[in-house]
Amino acid sequence: MNPLSTPIEIVRPDIAFGSGTVAEVGRRARAMGARTILVVADAFNATRVDLLDLPGEVRVFGEVKPEPDIPNLERALALAEEINPDLVVGFGGGSAMDLAKLVAVLPGSGQTLHEVVGPEKVRGRRIGLIQVPTTAGTGSEGGTRALVTDPATQNKLAVQSRFMLADAAVIDPDLTMTVPAAVTAATGVDAMAHCVEAFTSRKAHPLIDLYALEGIRLVGRFLPRAVRDGGDREARAGLALASLYGGFCLGPVNTTAGHAVAYPLGTRHHIPHGLACAVIFPHTLAFNAPAVPEKTRQVMAALGLPESDDEAAVVEATTRWCADLGIAMRLSAHGVPAGDLPAMAAEAHAIRRLLDNNPREISQEQILALYHAAG
Structure with a gap:
């Protein structure tokens, strides 16, 4: 940091x-x-x-x-x-x-x-x-x-x-307002992932932390509302602001392992980017928790979840949070074959422009383990 x-x-x-x-x-x-x-x-x-x-x-x-x-x-x-x-x-x-x-x-x-x-x-x-x-x-x-x-x-x-x-x-x-509930959920998690990854990055900076943490809070507060009622104007505005704040995070800090691990899901299997980020999010947040325990607890609190940096507790709570938005949280539910996971892990591990920002070193074998956990 x-x-x-x-x-x-x-x-x-x-x-x-x-x-x-x-x-x-x-x-x-x-x-x-x-x-x-x-x-x-x-x-x-x-x-x-x-x-x-x-x-x-x-x-x-x-x-x-x-x-x-x-x-x-x-x-x-x-x-x-x-x-x-x-x-x-x-x-x-x-x-x-x-x-x-x-x-x-x-x-x-x-x-x-x-x-x-x-x-x-x-x-x-x-x-x-x-x-x-x-x-x-x-x-x-x-x-x-x-x-x-x-x-x-x-x-x-x-x-x-x-x-x-x-x-x-x-x-x-x-x-x-016209965005369907499923797309609202996935894109909202993408906005949150930008903020979370910038907040926990090796390149994290106090100036960007301000936007990142508020972006997470906005998603935690408004994404469930917008999914339930697409015509909720305040919720739509809150998510638009969270998305903008996530964009602010990308230039000077950028994303980390979450996006690197999500990318092969889009390029190989054409899973929409936000959906790919959602399925991967609980696993990379939990993996990084030992390196950034205080910030992990802040992320959990910003989402309205119990504060924790325990890896199992983080995976369980954030997976449930995403699933409650209607997101299918298994790779198999999106047609990703288990036999493709090793090649995906190799591709993700090669994305050094993102993985070099990750707060915890992650090997190709550990990425493969994340895919299996999300499988």
């Missing part, structure tokens, strides 16, 4: 938050002088682009996939090269917003995706970027990172650049 005096840098977009703020999208686009706009969205949100009230010529790339891959990105880039937009709007969940970041920096740059993988390799950005989340999970609207799956290797390529920071993030919780 870093002491308070450790240098840290935080960057933020211009943020509009609250019910009805979707009206800000068109206003800000006009203020930016946008004339040709490309909206990057999933199929559902592509049908409601009119909510954004955008000026000028508006084209929509409405083919964003869950866990987007390189071919998906290439199709979006091809449309951007064709129309030469002066503004890109990411409209959807983390997948849409991640692709929007890359679409805002790659066309006309002379750089390929593989040339910008890693930290701060993007040369610049000449296209405006507004992010409009419609789920409460990734916090991608507030960050500088984008993830795309390489189908050749089944690995996620991570690009991080301050040039991918949005000019504006417009977070209207009312846009999340």
